[in-house]
Amino acid sequence: MASIQYPENADLRSLLRFAAEDGLIWLGEHRMLLLHAGAMAELRKELIESVGREQARRILTRMGFASGMRDAELARKTRSGSDLADAFVMGPQLHMLEGCARVEPVRLEFGGPGNSFYAEFLWENAWEAEAHVQAFGESAEPVCWMMIGYASGYTSAFTGRFILFRETECAATGQERCRIVGRPAEDWPDADTLLPYFQADSIVGRLLELREEIEAMRRTISCPRRTPDLIGSSAAFLHAYDLIGRAASTNVSVLLLGETGVGKERFARTLHEMSARKDEAFVAVNCAALPDELIESELFGVERGAFTGAHTSRAGKFERAHGGTLFLDEVGELPLPAQAKLLRALQEGEIERLGDERTRKVNVRLVAATNVDLQKAVNAGTFRRDLYYRLNVYPVTIPPLRERTGDIPALVEAMVRRFETLHGKRIAGLSDKAMHALKLHAWPGNVRELENVLERGVILAPQNGQIEVEHLFIGTLDEHAREHSLSAQGGLETARRAQQDLAAAVLDSGMSLDAFEQRLLQHAVERANGNLSAAARLLGMTRPQLNYRIKKQGA
Structure with missing residues (x-):
């Protein structure tokens, strides 16, 4: 059949x-x-x-x-x-x-x-x-x-x-x-x-064959392939890591591609640490977080009197990264004038401060990152074609977490240990059901979202207890999910999974109300990328109310 x-x-x-x-x-x-x-x-x-x-x-x-x-x-x-x-x-x-x-x-x-x-x-x-x-x-x-x-x-x-x-x-x-x-x-x-x-x-x-295998394992352990900041053994992860390793011994500009939250800055830092520039500065800039009128002064510096408010001369990020690595995150958000200056800096190895006619030589390895399609931006006229070709010499695509679910257990272990130390708690790991739920989740926010979920899990889990699925995905579980339980007669019968609400989870965690409020405020500000007005909207309050609570908590 x-x-x-x-x-x-x-x-x-x-x-x-x-x-x-x-x-x-x-x-x-x-x-x-x-x-x-x-x-x-x-x-x-x-x-x-x-x-x-x-x-x-x-x-x-x-x-x-x-x-x-x-x-x-x-x-x-x-x-x-x-x-x-x-x-x-x-x-x-x-x-x-x-x-x-x-x-x-x-x-x-x-x-x-x-x-x-x-x-x-x-x-x-x-x-x-x-x-x-x-x-x-x-x-x-x-x-x-x-x-x-x-x-x-x-x-x-x-x-x-x-x-x-x-x-x-x-x-x-x-x-x-x-x-x-x-x-x-x-x-x-x-x-x-x-x-x-x-x-x-x-x-x-x-026994002889086993002894040879043990020796091979010892050699592998003594020569770790990855840095502590990057964790993974999936084929997609190792391919990206291998490309980073090959670029480290050169001065080539690297373009990191991937969705939001995949860890582009960690890959950039790893590239820096693996290179001959590791003893010099690593300078990171989020281009999307800077107003257009300040981007050029931030990147290339400013001379006194260049514009209203420029009371002193100031070096830009390129000068501060001299001899080291400059990481430009969200490079696709740069305005066109800044793109022209960036191209010159890459081609000529020199920059001009805003309001200055004198050129300054800089020795910087550039690592750029974006989660947008630069080719489409070029076709739309919002990104310079010549800069795109200059940046796209060595592209490295970092896989999303949903394509490397085999790395989740190792990531979970490292993150839980870190959050245990941060919050002063002892956690007995994750339940099987919780780990299963992590592997099934689509992770639109990738590794960054996993970090947030696990930190919540560590906070809500009882001291010396396990992180359960309710601690990770509060209020998002399928209430119609059916499982088999035992009847009084010893048979199996269908049971509906009970959900744990947020209030119960906080009480079970042993966390004080002040501590929970402080963590909530911090998460809101982080999610809003430091924008207090946006953070206040997330929390359903006004900005003055948020300012008051932040000052009260010292968050």
Whole structure:
């Protein structure tokens, strides 16, 4: 058949029984354990680090194989009178019930002439892929070893012949989800390379190989590839980082492209720190935050008397960055006159202060950044074509956070530790549901938005407690999201998730009202880029009222 639909799973749920007084959980007549996914992830991580990747893969594959065989036995018994396909898909349904992944059938064909078999499924939210990325970052190869073992063991036991599944796509490699394909072992041309993972093997015979792997790991640890300010291991992040590293040893002007909040200034600072200019100044300018009439004086300096109010001569950003790096953020917002002067500074290496006829030599590496399409701005006549070509010599596109979700666990860990120190709290990490919500979020504000969300989470989470999803996305959870809970009889029933409102979250956090108000005022001012009138509008008050509260709080 080309595609299949799952039968109603009430028969599966009726098999699940919780005997709390006896400390037992039953799935049919099989005893089950309700384990923390985080604990399994830690065990998996320790296994890989202790015995090496290959041996860990063999152990986990065989463990999954044994689990799948037991579920196949249950499926045959439970759906003995059902259609063959309905009976078979009890395995994928059990895999979902057991919390391993959401399994979507793509194609299932078996029986017929020659007793052929072919199966293809999609896994969403595969726990093993998530655990691997959280522990080691994105992988170059598929890593759902235990889950592949389960699929192979279940199908082999169900069909009575060895069926070998493999991942053709894996979420741990940056794919949107995992894709698995199952065929008889003899139908895979490279089956000989896969079969050893399903066979027992003495760990003693692999000690020499493991020692070499450990030495390789030590060399990797001793030579970190990234600076502390930049965190990530996804392919898109590493590509941008590699381009920055190649530019660092040169004096080429760099154009950083990307959405708001992706961390363009951090990439610029990293470029500066990796270059020979690292001991000189790094000067950052947000072109969008400066009024048009002040941009030229800020960038190129001003001589006394150049205009009303210019009582003293003052060096501009180019002179202050002499010998170092000048970072121009939102360069697309520069007015045309300032663009002309910028082009001359880049081409000739000299500037003129406003109101001065004397030229001054400057030795500056320029790093520009923008989140707008400069080519469109050129076509619209708002950006000089010659300046665009001068800046676009070495473009580096920084990926948005939604394209590097595999980096979220590492970013979360670093940010939570920083906010713990800032707010004087101890946090026991994030709940599994909270981490899952972070990975599902679209992140229109990118890394900056993630920082804000996590800081709120640290503030609202109880001391020594976990950050839960309600602390991160207050009032934005789907109130219709349904989960299964236990009835008094030990069965499963649908329950609606309760939302936690902001007031309850603040009370549970143990934070004082004054401290919360101070943080709220600071966030409003930061979001408004220092514009107090805009911050007051965000808070629904007048600017004098905001000024009073800021002075009162000392914010």
